[in-house]
Amino acid sequence: MQLGLLFVDELRGFYKSKVMIFLWIGLPVIALLFRYISSISSGQSLPFTLISALVVSSIGGTLASVMLAVFLINEKNRHVYDLFLIRPLKRRDIILAKFFSVYACVAIASLIAVLAGIAVDFASTGALSTTILADAGQSLATSLSMIAVACSAGVIIGIASPSVLVGAILVIYGGNQISVIPLIPTLLNIQNAALFTIGLAGAVAATLLAGAILLFEKKQF
């Protein structure tokens, strides 16, 4: 079970990184800022829960995918993986551990941001409407789906890209475009759009990860 070991190991590295600290603390703070600004400009504030979900999907996905790509390119170019690859483990485990650890961190950060939103809304209004909660749930599902696709795009770009600069550009432009694919069911007003969104995101992320693993398996270090 080298995947489990590598996952825990990577998680230990990521959760203390500056980017993750920004996600843990920064996302709720930015969401609060949005709420404050929107209440000043329009005179009425949007539910904080929804703002949180919006911020998570737009910032969290991009940051996570850039972080994954940059880590992979750096570690690959510095030959960090040499010491892993000479040991009895599957090459795919390195990739999957990286993906799942970052995704887990971002998913937890997203949950914290949305829960903070719910708490603020409850504190300010004294009640929470079921509509807002349902919307928040759907937004969270959509956000996590988009983040999954963005992260898998970050992984494949990180493995294929020769330099950090090229990788970062590809992730910011290409990765972000790909990450909106899960929104298609919502845009087409399909019934049970959330389920289709999750399914589509799962399929796209799995395909991108399979491609990344294939590239990594063939790579000569």
Added chain:
Amino acid sequence: MIRNSSIDSNNCVVFQNVTKYFNGFRALDDVSFSIKTGEIFGYIGPNGAGKTTTMKILVGLITNFEGEVKLSGYRLPEKREESYKLLGYLPQSVAFQDWRTVNQALVTFGKLSGLGNEKIKQRIPEILELIGLADARYKKVSQLSGGMMQKVGLAQALLHEPKLLVLDEPLSGLDPLSRHQFKEIVLKLASNGATILFSSHILSDVQDVADRIGIINRGKIKQVGTINELKTSLSSKKTLQILMTYASDKWQLLGKVRNVTDIEQPSPGRLILDLENGADEDQVVNDVIQKIVKLGIRVRGVTLLEPSLDEIYFNYVSEAEN
């Protein structure tokens, strides 16, 4: 050429007719050599000669090559899984993820190598003590100097007590004391039965520890053998040194000596005689001494100078350049 590429049960490593191309560039060209179990094999050659490529093939980082490579009888890359358990590898440039401490890095690599928690707890302090890095156990690797990083690299290679150690330029970046300690460790490991393949640019260090040496240049193995075998193989130049008791110019009256091509006095009281190829050095010594004594010169000592590893190395490398 002195080679030992026969496949027998004593060989831990066998390379047979291995060729490797990188985008049309032939990095290894029909490389064949073997390393016996328990042997320390020094691998020398200039930058870009193919040393690292050879090592990466052996440790399984390069899997796409022509020819046959065997590690303890396991054919690579097909039997990689089996071979991984046998080897420890120190790459030329050691790198760890920056967030790790030395301890975390060693725990992870120990677990990945199949060690249990108890064994890891026992081995880490042992290894760190051995390489003189006990104080740095809980330091982040990003805070370590290049030499300390090299030592952590060595620690991870030794942690699981591998049967074969592949060390790519292990002495680079180490201070003289650390280099001495490293050589002691290598000799100790070999005396305990480990097989060691290591490359270095510091030829004197190779000479100090290696049982046999392989010289590679431009992807081709130029020579493999013990130091003495390499010296003997380099028969193009034999040199005799005569130390006179007192500095004297009478030696210029020696005239023609059989099988001696040139005589010179590089410093007062010291004569250097270049011998012809195939000359019987005992006969030459006898002839020269007789002539010198007749001239009234007193002799303090006569030495047959053998080529140093540096000379052997430069001979094979420059031969290829020409």
